[in-house]
Amino acid sequence: MIQTHNEQCDHFQKEELNALSSIYLSDYEQLKDVHPYSFQVIVAPFVPADQFYHDNVVYCKIFIAFPDDYPLKSQRFHFEIQGLSRNFTQDNLIRARKVCDQVIDHHEKEADSQPIVFAVVEALRDYVFDQSMYLQELYDQQNSKPDDNYIYIPPMPKFATNTPVTLESFTAWKKKFDQEIYDIKKREKNFTQVEEMMKKISGKQYFDRKQNKEDDVDVQEIINEDDDDIVELEDEDYQGEDDNDEEDQDRPLYEREQLE
Numbered sequence: 001m002i003q004t005h006n007e008q009c010d011h012f013q014k015e016e017l018n019a020l021s022s023i024y025l026s027d028y029e030q031l032k033d034v035h036p037y038s039f040q041v042i043v044a045p046f047v048p049a050d051q052f053y054h055d056n057v058v059y060c061k062i063f064i065a066f067p068d069d070y071p072l073k074s075q076r077f078h079f080e081i082q083g084l085s086r087n088f089t090q091d092n093l094i095r096a097r098k099v100c101d102q103v104i105d106h107h108e109k110e111a112d113s114q115p116i117v118f119a120v121v122e123a124l125r126d127y128v129f130d131q132s133m134y135l136q137e138l139y140d141q142q143n144s145k146p147d148d149n150y151i152y153i154p155p156m157p158k159f160a161t162n163t164p165v166t167l168e169s170f171t172a173w174k175k176k177f178d179q180e181i182y183d184i185k186k187r188e189k190n191f192t193q194v195e196e197m198m199k200k201i202s203g204k205q206y207f208d209r210k211q212n213k214e215d216d217v218d219v220q221e222i223i224n225e226d227d228d229d230i231v232e233l234e235d236e237d238y239q240g241e242d243d244n245d246e247e248d249q250d251r252p253l254y255e256r257e258q259l260e
Helices: 005-027 090-110 117-143 167-200 203-212 216-226 228-238 240-250 253-259
Strands: 028-032 038-043 060-065 078-083
Touching: 005 028, 005 038, 005 117, 038 117, 060 090, 060 117, 078 090, 090 117
Parallel strands: none
Antiparallel strands: 028 038, 038 060, 060 078
16 A cells, blocks of 8 residues: 555654654653644753752753654744743743754755754754853852962963973083083182181281282282291191092082093
8 A cells, every 4th residue: 555645754753753752751742642743842951960050051842843744845843942941041042943943954955854853852952051051150150269279370481482402402501500600619719718818918918919909829928928827727728639529529510520
């Protein structure tokens, strides 16, 4: 027996209704069991209950009625959307209708004569999920408490150019840095020696030094001539292996390795 066009549509509609009732379970309700069929589906986002404040969850209900020629001749059907949550605004209603219309228009252009209610409902579910996420983010921002232990770390400055660090460039920098540290320590040591020597000279020697602009070497010679004890003190402090060891310790590592 050859089925008429309406009989074929009726067959496809019944199969789709059975599939939808199996998918949506308690969220699905059959409103009319005879042709033309009508039903409703509650559309709510899948969100973790422990991470969402209940007033931020957006959900709605969609009513659908099949025309006689759905889905073989036309995939367009009549639908209405009703907000169930208090935060489902008129703007949400307009946008939700637009989302459903876009899905129907897309399938009509494809002209594949396939049932599309599931695609429409899931597109609507994605929309209410996005709205719920948006409201939850606003809620978290408004109710977040400042952390007393929070430490602000400013972002690193950005420079127009930079020099990549390589083993060669680091080695060259380290050698230069060690040499600078060695020179600084050596100057500090010499300054300390001259300062101690200046405490030992007489006022006349200091005046003669200023007049003749004698350097520290001349001062050392004057002290050595007038006070042998000072020479012995200086020899005890800086002569021999102890002085060499201390000076070697101030040298950069690479120079000490060469000396060894």
